[in-house]
Amino acid sequence: METVNAARRLRSVRAETDTTTDPAELLDLAGRGSEEAFGSFYDLTSQLVYGIVLRVLRDPAMAEEVTQEVYVELWQLAPRFDPARGSARSWTATVAHRRAVDRVRSEQARRAREEADSHRAARAADSVVEEVLDELDRSRVRTALDELSDPQREAVTLAYYGGHSYREVAALLRIPEGTVKTRIRDGLIRLRDDLGVAP
């Protein structure tokens, strides 16, 4: 009886997988065990995931490794994805960024990164900001970041793209932690309004 049910369920999942390109629906199907749906979900989201992981880690080999970990985690968590608690994209980006940040803050990676940084003649904080802005070029995100005050843009960029905690940002910029918290908050509120993203 179980086998029959499982087969029937799988057939209906397959039919649905063929007809949807909505990441939330694909996650829902993946959450019911469909590897095929998860493959389509990967195709829709892997640029998002790999992009942010690479941005934070700056090392392609490590970024590949972490991207793989991210997808294994997404696969495990898929049955618990709840569309009422945010979009599939934001859920995916959250897991990806968190993994990348956890990796970068682990002691070993930190040492490697610091070494790399010193090789690049003590890359200054503003070069991270420059680099990100170059990469964003004339995208919608760049336009929204341009609307922030310089200090807000710097704090948000170092925290999110640089993978730094607000304490680290404060130390990098030699300003009080409370100031960084405020800049991050004000900056993100403005971005939220400009980018017009609603959950």
Add this chain to the structure above:
Amino acid sequence: MSDDLHHLAAAYALDALDPDERQAFESHYPSCEICTREVLEFRETAAALAGGVATSPPPELRAGVMEQIGRTRQLSPLPSTPVVDIAPRRRRIRPLLLGAAAAAVLFVVGGVLGMLAGNSDGEGVDDVLAAPDAIITQLDGESGEMQLVWSPDRQQVALFASDMAEPPPDQTYQLWFLLPEGVVSAGTFEPGEDGTVRTLLDVGDVDGDGWGVTVEPDGGLDQPTGELVLSTTA
């Protein structure tokens, strides 16, 4: 404390908190309506920032991912408290009615655990085991595994486990019945000193789709707040 916590949603959504603050905020925000909304919104904003640096991964990565998920087990769905839209992902418990095979399983489960338990502390437990409508379900999770035998006619559940950790001080395990319209408490229980669970719970006249166990303050709560340590998987 919460004054300060209220202002951490943005830094939290950017993963810019230190581990201790992250933890403090995570135990605060789900119960705070404003913070929950901010976290949701800021996460969408953060995802847009991530979208700005989207980059194609090397093509061979896909095969590696698919290969790895092929041998990775998924977590069981959470017993979600919100009534919203959990229907598509719910699974029905498939009743194992007392055919010969089920009877044999029951015999083994009852026998082995009965021996582990040593002194059988309630005929009620045995009555549930012997009930003609008994349904056996296994719960798995970070607390190991537990056998659950449910008799809808008797409106009782018997729980069996052999190696369960003691709950933290002033806390207890609580069993939840997952219903189409939400989650209902099925009572609290604690393992004996040797980690054995052999407990009878009166669960009332309910019908639902699965079971979950969380750790909650002594006496139990109306709705789960703790992490899901055991649940039905299929």
